Amino acid sequence: MGEVIHATFGTEREWKQTRDKTVDGLLTIGTLFGDDEELMRAKADCVYHILRQIVEGIPTVQITTRLPENLSEEQLAILTESIRQAALKGIEVAMTHSVQVLMSSIYDLCTSKLKDARY
Numbered sequence: 001m002g003e004v005i006h007a008t009f010g011t012e013r014e015w016k017q018t019r020d021k022t023v024d025g026l027l028t029i030g031t032l033f034g035d036d037e038e039l040m041r042a043k044a045d046c047v048y049h050i051l052r053q054i055v056e057g058i059p060t061v062q063i064t065t066r067l068p069e070n071l072s073e074e075q076l077a078i079l080t081e082s083i084r085q086a087a088l089k090g091i092e093v094a095m096t097h098s099v100q101v102l103m104s105s106i107y108d109l110c111t112s113k114l115k116d117a118r119y
Helices: 010-033 037-056 073-104 106-110
Strands: none
Touching: 010 037, 010 106, 037 073, 037 106, 073 106
16 A cells, blocks of 8 residues: 556547657667767657647637528538538648658657758
8 A cells, every 4th residue: 555656548648658659769760870868868858849739739710701691590500510620620630731741850850860861
């Protein structure tokens, strides 16, 4: 008894896994290029915080549009929900794209070597 157990649930567990994978990946690739472990850990932490800001810092979206006046309450509710879902899907697509672009270049950004020397 008296033993403290730390457990992470839901979203926080996913964020911890993301952080761990980022650290492991950057340490692995950094080792190949001879980069300092402490520096790579700091860069991984920075990447983690950027990703978290991208995902959690999405500003609220407000859509203002003129809807047809001859709709029933049910039709108005369906149309309003469809517009809301379309906006959310657009945000999801844009965020996913942003994260994928960032992560596809993360090793180039965070290590001392670029995979393509033409930059």
